[in-house]
Amino acid sequence: MSSTISNSIKEKLIESRRIANLEPDLSMKMCKEALVLAKESGITEKIGDCYIGMAFVARTKSDKSNILDYSFQALNEYKKIDSKEGMAKAFNLIGIAYFYSAMYDEAIRYFVDGLDYLEEDKNPNLYGSFLNNIGEVYRESEMYDKALEYYKKAYELSVKSDLKYYQATILGNIGEVYLIQGDYNKSLDYLMKSFEILKEGKDLVSMGEVANKIGKAQLMKGNKDSAVDYFKRSLGILDKIENQFYKIDVLSNLAQTKEDSEESIALLKDAISTALVVGAKKKLSDLYGKVSLQYENIMDYRTALSYHKKFFLINQEIMNTNIRNKLEILNVEIKQLEEHQRLDQIKRTLEKDLENNRKELEEVRKNNIILEKEAFEDELTEIPNRRSVNLELKRLLANYTGKRHTLAVLMIDIDNFKDYNDNWGHSEGDNCLKIIADELQSIAVKREDFAGRYGGEEFVYISKASSYEEALQIGEDIRKRIGNLGLKYVKSDTDGPVTVSVGGVFGRTIDFTGFSQIMEMADKELYKSKSEGRNRSNLILLENR
Incomplete structure (x- = not known):
């Protein structure tokens, strides 16, 4: 019975x-x-x-x-x-x-303790599993030499015991370490061996995962066509078994093969949708960061910032989740173990983790503030930078589309700035830029307009002036006020002041085709002011019927 x-x-x-x-x-x-x-x-x-x-x-x-x-x-x-x-x-x-x-010290301790209960020859599968798992811990701890040492021990055991499909797992892990280390030839050698073994069996999850790694190694070697082929093979395998988790990485890697940012973003967003469904928060963090960079590449800085904020928030959530997980794990062990010394060790581990989490979170917050400031503020003058100027123009053109909405955009360039730098030195040149930036910002704040540094000695002033005459007056006011700042090209009291040339465009927002057109027209008017002798302003009226 x-x-x-x-x-x-x-x-x-x-x-x-x-x-x-x-x-x-x-x-x-x-x-x-x-x-x-x-x-x-x-x-x-x-x-x-x-x-x-x-x-x-x-x-x-x-x-x-x-x-x-x-x-x-x-x-x-x-x-x-x-x-x-x-x-x-x-x-x-x-x-x-x-x-x-992610409690790696504890994991290693239990793996090593477990090995003491086994004899290699009597249960090679389980023994090899311990060796592989130790290798996994070292890999995640970025101790790659130690990881390879244990992976290779596990592989030797799997060959000796003729554990064919277990060999494929170990070969894939070794290939991944070489991929991380940048040795793509070695990585491909091990990954291809793993893939060939897996093709003979039914482990489609491992096949899809290894195909993805092969694609990544090929991409890093510059073999884009081969990389795309393996990424698509991986997607085909994973779709067949409806495995969403590993599909996320494949979509993310496939996005790297696209030269067009919009195509890359579309794939990354597919990956994000999948990650949200399966709750893969660590993968979401990576994806939000990649999408943010893609939007920055196409100068859509507002959307880039929104994804950067998602990146920041998901990382906060991950850190808090990690702490909760560790608390759950420790509570389970506290229930199982009675040794006071062990309980003290658990408490110390938890206190250390909580303190590390607090420090990490504070560092992320500081970095987020710095990154946001760097993204939209000119480092020298501390006024909006070129990104902010482009973003503000895009915003105005998108939000003010009625026939009554008008816009003036002025480009301001310091006359003979090279002469100023040559005479006074670059340190004083930087100071000159700061003084002029402060003056422009002062005018903009008073009028509720927008001023930014476009690069070098060039600034941009944006106003929702209601008439062409008002826009002309703004340009003249800017020119005169900067001329009255007391900045001199040379030390002589009789020498003239530092001046600026102004060129701009005024029109209805519905008549502009985009910010590139605006900047091109303003730049032409600035060139006109320069060619007419500098220290003057020119403004074109855009009149589309």
Whole structure:
């Protein structure tokens, strides 16, 4: 009777493991049914096996606290009968729970403890799993030489024991390390070997993942066509099994192959939609950062900033989630372990993590403020920069589309600025730029207009002046006020003041085709002022009917 029940439990656990990735809820239900049978029959080893099965299912769902809880319960059962292999399995899953929680010191400790319970020849699969997992910890800790050392030990064992598909996993991990290190030839060598083995089996998830890594290595080598081919192969495989998680990385990598920013953004947004569905917050962080950079490339700085803010917020959320996860993990272990020394160590670990989180969050906040300031403010003069000027023009053209809305855009260039720099030196030249910028900002604030530095000795002044005459007057006021600042080209009291030339355009916002047209027209008028002898202003009236 006992043998029959034992076989029934074993069959349920085998079937549960088979469907764990595809139907985790059903898999967990089968494990719990098996656990009831095991407890009713009092078979300690099978009770432990059921908890291991439940921890394995929790692993497929990245449910860290339950991985740990079920693994400790399994460990307690195996200890009753001194099952070294059982205890090793439990230690392996405990280490994985810590690894998923980025608690790498704890993970290594449990992996190493687990190895002590095993003999390499008796269970090469489990022994190799420990070696591989240690390699994973070192890789995530960016200790790549140590990672390779353990991966290669695991690979040698898999060859010796003829564990073919396990070899593919290890080869893929080694290839990924070389990819991170920038050794693309070595990376491709290992990844291609892994892919060839996987093609003979049914592990489509691993096939899709490795194809994606091959594509990335090819892209880094400059083989774009080959990279695109592997990315598309990866997408095809992952779509077949409806795996959304790994698809995110493939879409992100495929976006890097697009020269057109709009095409790249479209792929990244597809990846973002997928990441939101599966709740992949770390991947979302990376994607928000990439989209922000793409929008910056096409000078859409407002949208770039909005994605940068999403990047900042998701990172805050990740850090807070990490702390919550660690609290859950530690609470599980506190329930399982009674040694006071161990509890003190847990408290110290938690206190350290909380302090590190506080410092990281503060640093991110500071960096966010600096980045936002750098993105839109001229470093020298501390007035809006070229990005801000372009953004303000785009905003005005988009928001003020009625026939009554008018706009004046003036380009202001310091006359003979090179002479000023040559005579006074670049430090005083910078000071001259600051003084003129302050004057323009003062005029703009009083009139509720906008002034910015466009580059070098060139500034832009934007006004919603209601008439051509008013716009002309603004240009003249700017020219005269800067001439009265007391800045001199040379030290002689009789020498004339530093002056500016002004060129601009005035018209209805609906008549402009875009900010590029505005700047081109204003620049032509500025050139006219320069060619007519400098220290004067010219303004063209745009009259489209």
